[in-house]
Amino acid sequence: MPPPLATRAPAKINLTLHVLGRRADGYHELESLVAFAGTGDDLRLEPGPRLALRASGPTAALAGSDVDNLVLKAARLLADRVDGLQIGIFHLTKRLPVAAGIGGGSSDAAAALRLLARLNELPLSHPALREAARLTGADVPVCLEPRARMMRGAGEALGAPLNLPRLFAVLVNPRVPVETPAVFKALGLRPGQALAGAEHQSVERSALIDTLNAARNDLESPALRIQPLIGEALGLLRQTRGCRLARMSGSGATVFGLYDDCEAAAAAAKAVRRARPDWWVKATSLR
Ligand SMILES: C[C@](O)(CO)[C@H](O)COP(=O)(O)OP(=O)(O)OC[C@H]1O[C@@H](n2ccc(N)nc2=O)[C@H](O)[C@@H]1O
Numbered sequence: 001m002p003p004p005l006a007t008r009a010p011a012k013i014n015l016t017l018h019v020l021g022r023r024a025d026g027y028h029e030l031e032s033l034v035a036f037a038g039t040g041d042d043l044r045l046e047p048g049p050r051l052a053l054r055a056s057g058p059t060a061a062l063a064g065s066d067v068d069n070l071v072l073k074a075a076r077l078l079a080d081r082v083d084g085l086q087i088g089i090f091h092l093t094k095r096l097p098v099a100a101g102i103g104g105g106s107s108d109a110a111a112a113l114r115l116l117a118r119l120n121e122l123p124l125s126h127p128a129l130r131e132a133a134r135l136t137g138a139d140v141p142v143c144l145e146p147r148a149r150m151m152r153g154a155g156e157a158l159g160a161p162l163n164l165p166r167l168f169a170v171l172v173n174p175r176v177p178v179e180t181p182a183v184f185k186a187l188g189l190r191p192g193q194a195l196a197g198a199e200h201q202s203v204e205r206s207a208l209i210d211t212l213n214a215a216r217n218d219l220e221s222p223a224l225r226i227q228p229l230i231g232e233a234l235g236l237l238r239q240t241r242g243c244r245l246a247r248m249s250g251s252g253a254t255v256f257g258l259y260d261d262c263e264a265a266a267a268a269a270k271a272v273r274r275a276r277p278d279w280w281v282k283a284t285s286l287r
């Protein structure tokens, strides 16, 4: 029996995000340790002659029109590159907050490519798949095989998968969208300009949280200027018992807190929810 054509599109978390500078083409050169959460969207593919998307779930309406969905963009880019590609109708269950720095759209697009690869018996290393991922968006290549790893360049240069210890986390999003281009713009780099103090850092497995504490997210302060609720979310996490690190993911507004065990993460999520019942708050694990 063929394997079921369904997959999870997990949230992407930038445990670190160092901006090295801005390239001549306007994109920023990054160095980011990326991990994936136990929470995410779900995608299913029903094979058929027509490419289409049916989106449902609590945040589906926020993701914009189906024709502009990154799931279809990725599928079209792959169909343009592989003769006779078998396609079908995608069913997306959308739960992740949108424009939230946790790569929801990117992970959905990567999930679509994984399902098309499975249906067409293409390896994930297939050049057409890699190219379709890269052209869909900067975060899509790292989401193609969602395992913790270093991401460099504009997102296209990926390190080998890392066996990180499981991290217990709370994700908090104040339910305000933050647009990625605006945050990069607020960083204020000219094309060709390096970010002062930018240096390469290697990440060791041991004492991972201490290592993470020595790193940072360079998009945090420009994003905070655009959306001050990010600061409130960070402040709330820092007040929770046992919070070892609180930081923003990607270009925001989602922030994450790290804890030593899942009980501490669950208690912290409860405390944040009590303070802000209107926010999206999720206790999860990252790896
Ligand atoms: C901030 C991160 O989430 C970190 O993982 C990603 O770099 C952003 O990935 P993404 O949302 O998939 O980005 P894209 O949709 O490809 O690009 C959105 C916009 O972000 C800016 N952008 C993105 C990635 C990058 N390395 N440099 C950039 O300057 C560009 O202005 C681009 O027009």
Ligand SMILES: Nc1ncnc2c1ncn2[C@@H]1O[C@H](COP(=O)(O)OP(=O)(O)OP(=O)(O)O)[C@@H](O)[C@H]1O
Residues within 6 Å of the ligand: 062, 063, 064, 068, 069, 070, 071, 097, 098, 099, 100, 101, 102, 103, 104, 105, 106, 108, 109, 139, 178, 180, 250, 251, 252
């Ligand atoms: N499947 C999708 N899910 C969410 N947003 C989508 C999707 N397809 C297209 N979009 C559009 O993409 C934009 C970015 O949404 P997304 O949730 O991927 O942002 P993000 O989490 O900030 O991404 P990143 O962390 O990669 O910067 C939104 O403006 C949204 O309208």
